[in-house]
Amino acid sequence: MKNLLFALVVCLMPLQLLAQFNLSGRVTDAATGSALPGASVIIENTNTGTTTGPDGAFAFQNLAGGNYTLKVSFLGFEQATIAVNLQKNTSLQLTLTPKTLQVKEVTVNATRATEKSGTTFTNVTQAQIAERNFGQDMPYLLEQVPSVVVNSDAGAGVGYTGIRIRGSDITRINVTVNGIPINDSESHGTFFVNMPDFASSVEDIQVQRGVGTSTNGAAAFGASINIQTQRLSREGYAETDNSFGSYNTWKNNVRFGTGLVNGKFAFDGRLSRIKSDGYIDRASSDLKSFYLTGGYYGDKTMLKFVTFSGREKTYQAWDGVPEDKLKTDRTYNGIGSYTDENGVERFYDNETDNYQQDHYQLHLAQDLLPHLNFEGALHLTRGLGYYEQYKEDRKLANYGLAAVTIGNETITRSDLIQQKWLDNYFYGATYALNYSTEDNSLNTTLGGAWNRYDGDHYGEVIWARYASASEIRHRYYFNNATKTDFTIFGKASYQLTDKLGLFGDLQYRTIDYEIDGEDDDNRNVTQQVNYHFLNPKAGVTYSISDDQSVYASYAVGNREPARTDFTDHKTQETAASNQPEHETLYNLEAGYKLNGATALLGNNANYSFEAGYYYMDYNNQLVPTGELNDVGSPLRTNIKDSYRTGLELTGTVNLSNVVELSSNLAFSRNKIRNFTEYLYTYDADYNVEAITEVDHKLTDIAYSPAFVSSHKLEVQLLKGFKAAILYKTVGKQYLDNTSSDERKIEAYQVMDLRLRYTIKPTFMKELELALLVNNLLDKEYVANGYTWTELYTGDTTRYDYNYYYPQATRNFLFSVGMKF
Template sequence: MALAVALLPLQLLAQHALNGRVTDAATGKGLPGATVVLVESNTATATGNGGEFSFPSLAAGAYTLRVTYIGYEQGQASINLPQNEPVQVALRPQALQTGEVVVSATRASEKTGTTFTNVTKQEIAERNFGQDLPYLLEQTPSVVVTSDAGAGVGYTGIRIRGSDITRINVTVNGIPVNDSESHGTFFVNMPDLASSIEDVQVQRGVGTSTNGAGAFGASMNIRTIGVDREAYAEAVNSFGSYNTWRHSVSFGSGLLNDKFTIDGRLSKVSSDGYIDRAFSDLKSYYLAAGYHGKTGMLKFVTFSGREKTYQAWDGVPEEKLKTDRTYNGFTYENETDNYQQDHYQLHYSKDLLPRLNLGGAFHFTRGRGYYEQYKNNQKLANYGIAPVVLGDTTISRSDLIRQKWLDNYFYGATYALNYTDVAGKLNATLGGAWNKYDGDHFGEVIWARYASDSELGQRYYFNKALKTDFNIFAKVNYQLTERLGVFGDLQYRTIDYSIDGVDDDNRDVTQEVDFSFLNPKAGVTFQVAEGQTAYASYAVGNREPTRSDFTDKPQNTQAGAANPKAETLYNVEAGYRLRGNAQATRYTLDANLYYMDYDNQLVLTGQLNDVGSPLRTNIKDSYRAGVELAGMVNFNDVLELSSNVTFSRNKIRNYTEHLYVYDADYNVEDIVETNYKETDISFSPAVVSAHKLEVQPVRGFRAAILYKTVGKQYLDNTASDARKIDAYQVADLRLRYTFKPSFMREVELALLVNNLFNKEYVANGYTWSEQYTGDSNRYDYNYYYPQATRNFLLSLGVKF
């Protein structure tokens, strides 16, 4: 007895493994990808291909496991370590309908043979200090982010594999959110949406068929918060450099009467910005109400964002970069962008048969707003204003203030019919969408120094755009053998786009175009061994030109084709995935090779339109090729190291640059053409990497170093070092401490120090060049967007 008592402390200090398996209660089949949470330490892992999981090196004692899996009821188990046998957690099919088919129809899985990264709710929450969504995805492979104001709040951008946001398909709950005309997604119109996100899947390359614009670099499939069975309330307040504030309040009713849920959020984010006067004032809300029956689900989701930002999109001239890197050329006090966007979604899902499920959604988006500009010495005639005659003096120019408006509606429906056979070998989806865009573009003069006969709100241009987008797709996954699976996906998409009216440079831009695309995709997966999968896929994507490609198309025969063509991408992906556990260690490895071959890719030519905007033209032959490597190793939840790196080659074959030559009166006298047999695609770094080292020395406290590297980028397609963005490396420090007092569920204190080593770097820019008659010199005008030096964000979050 005395010996047992003496050995008791040693037994308590001993480390034990908690092993188990998650299965379907009806069939006994293992459930891969289930989330298993160790409640006491709030650590989580995912089950392997056979449903197995492990938490290595735990002290002896009592533990609680919470297990979740899409389509199944939540499971829970109480464990006492040490244990003799692995714990078995059997999940029953869900007694309530959550409507996951609405989102899963456009998502990739382990069986689709495509390249993707899933970012969980927990990972998003760890990164969320109020910065825009692109910054929360910065650690995913092949991603480069940038901010006009320099600090991640306001207008931000993201590139994946060198492709900007206009080539990245973005959906929220399966609903497209890319602007129908510019193809861009403006996260400034959805501030703090990250606080209402369940997860994000980033598909790189063409990916699987989805709704909205074609993916030419990646897809971002966003799912807002799902069913939470327990009521909750949460408040988060952040403060940081440049007077940055974030206030967010969230709540959820939990499952009421086993059927109803209500979730909501109110947020306000503001910042003065790193760049002079580049302030942001952002407000948003999220509200969802759902009915979840045993075989059906009806859910209404609405979210809205209202933004006012001072314009910083002109950048900093190269000559000021070293001496005044926060320079902003705008000084007029209301040189602001003002926009509100309201989203409404109604989702319905129904189990028609035990293995057949129908999901659908109606959506409506209302957007309206303007940006205001002070313009010097403008020709009154360009604004439909008569000259002012004072005696013998005729005044034909004036300083004025103008507003450029966009007032639009976007509405439509999406659907997906999903079937899974009894054996689980076959999964088939028939889906698609019909969407309509109706947008008015117009400009008004709200003040002029010499107003002449103008009216208040003098309208000087107006054009209307209508766009109808229809697509239908069919996807099939079939497991040929226990290890070998195949995937097929075919989409048909049509676009009808028309513009009627006059643009801001007084040109009639009336035109109508139609496109029809067939986008086939196929893939294969092979389970090499337990936890190891190899895959390969081939996909074709087609994409229509943007609005500016039509409205600003070259008018001069020297400038190339007058009508832009649709772009086509042929995408090959091949990779290997490893998921494993070994004693006190969890680890993952992803290796991927890709080749993206473009036909008629639209690229910058170096030419400008009548108001100085850059023009694009179709390039017959260009490509992106690379290798993406990503890995993670976790030692007993005490230390975790994750890393990813992309090496790529991004080239245009047979490219022609056009350089304007001006006479003394600044009229175009000539265009100099320079031919390149092979050159680099602009804004496409050859190396991009992201690394994280995180430690948890004591329970509840986590410290992480985040390190990002981006290689050299060229501002145009000439691969000239005179027009480039230098390579940069940036480190961030993140500290989080979570504790659970008796009077509330959780309190979290967090600190994010951005740019820890105070580097001066830029992440974006633009350029144009010109020559003059009789002067052989070339004059380059480079503009950059400097990112903030060392800065911090401090956050306090409480959960009830």
């Protein structure tokens, strides 16, 4: 019997040795998570090798079982050597670390999350940005990121646009470009209309959801958007993209680069123009921008200057469409409306917003020791502009103008045209000292920033029907604001074992903010505040297997109130009244990740899946309650207890780059535990007669849909020709915090179609023709809105005034891209 068993084993051994398996995987940048197309993957001691595809994927078919050593290399990255015991079909996730600084670009490692951070993030690659970039603003290029909802004042994605992530608007989303803060220091908002076509100069974007890791600038209270501009191109190039579409929308740009000159220098640039009439009446946009950069790339030193600028002129569409007009005239725009001498409604032809913003960045990266480097930057942002408005029957006294006497008549009111100006400078420095051990088991960063904002706010009357004794450009208010923001943080990730990693992050931030002068309603808003915040974060990651991992993190964030929270709480007196408190967020994130490949789905078939849970607990969150200040401006008030919690699911299947299916779903619960609403009762002269308080329990936070999903199915119909269906769903949203169906945005679903055809003719590197059909099913929907409520003496009816921002029905954009 023993001899028989021995003989059987000997006979079966050749069969085992002849067993064949597939070995596949994906190669990415360890710093950014971006795919590395064209990376070399070689099986050592054989003649077998391959290069990665556009998504960083590679595959070897029909390999005999046994031990192999892979060598993976890519220009500018450290070579990786991986031992594999191949006993079954195996998929690998391989990361390469940037090598020396001679090919490194301006880095954003200090403010980015990695797989070791234990937090929730999505990396958007240059290819993903380019395939959607037909000229719409940046928020529309991020629409496929989980929990993202976008909207457009003009209705078609050009001009003023908005983005919310997990229900948090842009004032709660930290935005940086190359680690430099972009959020306005006072409003905390980011106005992408001031950065037209900026996406054409972007290398990649990381969207962190929740508090995320420590960053520079405004606190991340819903998410952060970390933008990296284009990296060094070793070869010279010239490119142009040109789009035309509905509503007379045009986009034209040229991009160029020298490649490396003398092996040390490189220069890149872009010029862009975007114009659109908009879907909403008179919601036109005229946008211009440029991007220029020049750099020195040495063996241990990189010095690079980056400048970009945007100039916008948009006809205002901020007021939205009254609810009663949605069904009869959904493109109505009432801004600039006035009545002529015949009682006919007319519109002022220059009711426009005009602004220019110039950015200057000087970046230095220096290798100090083999595993120690320094990254620093100086920056300056210059903003200047105004918006112009026609105002009917305004009190001259409110503009510091004396009454006008004509004969026996004293005139105290006049039609006039006003301009409200912003004139500001934002400058400072960022820094980061990075250290990693030779085996990369320990990575540490000591970083931060010092930033200073100096901004003037003032208004001028440029015309009045009755101008009194005023001079040309009569200035009727002025105030100056300064803000100093200092941040220092330390981060460390440590690989405790091959499977278990730990992450720690501690940030200290101090803010000094001063306002001096009068606001546009003649109130003295002079005041000064100081804040000191300590924001700890910690995370853990665990690798279940080569293709599965789990993570968890806990973070604390603190955020100062915005400018209007201070100015709107200010009384006519010199002292502040009911000064708002800062907000605090306690954020738990946990998730599971799966990445792999399988022969069951065909050669070069890859798949990924991620499930994430979050809990965001707010203390003293600032929300609008219906309360008004002493001149009728709406107030935001601190509420003690509110939270967001949810589940985000993301999955992708890619079949040899022929078929790609991706989906993400976000389920959330967004609640205020106790909320007091304030209702104002007005008499016949519109004076406040009474204030009624209404208590609510467990209401929904405004603008926070319980369900958001995005889906993409892209198929390569023939070589170079791809067709994609994009489908977006957004659940019901409330316009205020009362959960009333009388004040809500209806749920909506939108389908887009995208076609792209790429060829490589002999006379140029590449020619791409692309078509984007937005809202393919021609749905009428709104994506944003606002509301206010009034009561009147002797009338028990509650009057809700709802305004909405309708989005365009079916429309298209066609583009031609050429690369030389």
